[in-house]
Amino acid sequence: MPTESRTQVLTLRIRTFIQRHLNDPRLDPPAIASAHNISLSHLHRLFQSEHVTVSALIRRQRLERARRDLSDRHCGRRPSTGSRPAGDSPPGTVTRAFRAAYGLAPRDYRHQVHQVERHTVL
Numbered sequence: 001m002p003t004e005s006r007t008q009v010l011t012l013r014i015r016t017f018i019q020r021h022l023n024d025p026r027l028d029p030p031a032i033a034s035a036h037n038i039s040l041s042h043l044h045r046l047f048q049s050e051h052v053t054v055s056a057l058i059r060r061q062r063l064e065r066a067r068r069d070l071s072d073r074h075c076g077r078r079p080s081t082g083s084r085p086a087g088d089s090p091p092g093t094v095t096r097a098f099r100a101a102y103g104l105a106p107r108d109y110r111h112q113v114h115q116v117e118r119h120t121v122l
Contacts, residue, residue: 007046010036010038011046011050013036014032014046017032018032018054018057019061022058022061022062022065029044029055060101063097063098063101063102066094066106067098067101067109070110070113071113073114094106
C-alpha cells in the first residue's frame with residue numbers, strides 16, 4: 001500500500017479511536033500514540049497537515065459531544081463527565097471552554113435550546 005494511503009488509513013483509525021474513547025478522562029496524545037504503536041512525534045506529524053493538534057481535536061470533539069448532550073432533553077441535566085472538554089478539568093474550566101466555543105455557558109445554552117423547542121412545539 002502506498003505511504004500516503006497508509007497515512008490516511010492510520011489517521012482515520014486514530015480519529016475513530018478518539019471518538020470511541022472520548023469518555024475516558026485519560027485520553028491524551030501519549031495514550032493514543034501508545035494504542036497505535038507509534039511515537040508521539042509521529043502522531044503529531046499525522047495531524048500537522050490538518051492544521052489541528054491532537055489535543056485540540058480531543059477538546060473540540062468533547063465540546064461538541066457536550067453541546068449535543070445539552071441539546072438532548074433526554075440526557076439529564078448535565079452532559080456526561082466524559083464529554084467534558086478537558087477530561088477531569090474543574091467545572092469552571094469546562095464552562096469557560098464551552099462559552100468560548102459556543103458563546104454561552106453550558107447551563108444557558110441548554111436553557112436556550114429547550115426554550116426554543118418549547119416555543120416551536122406551542
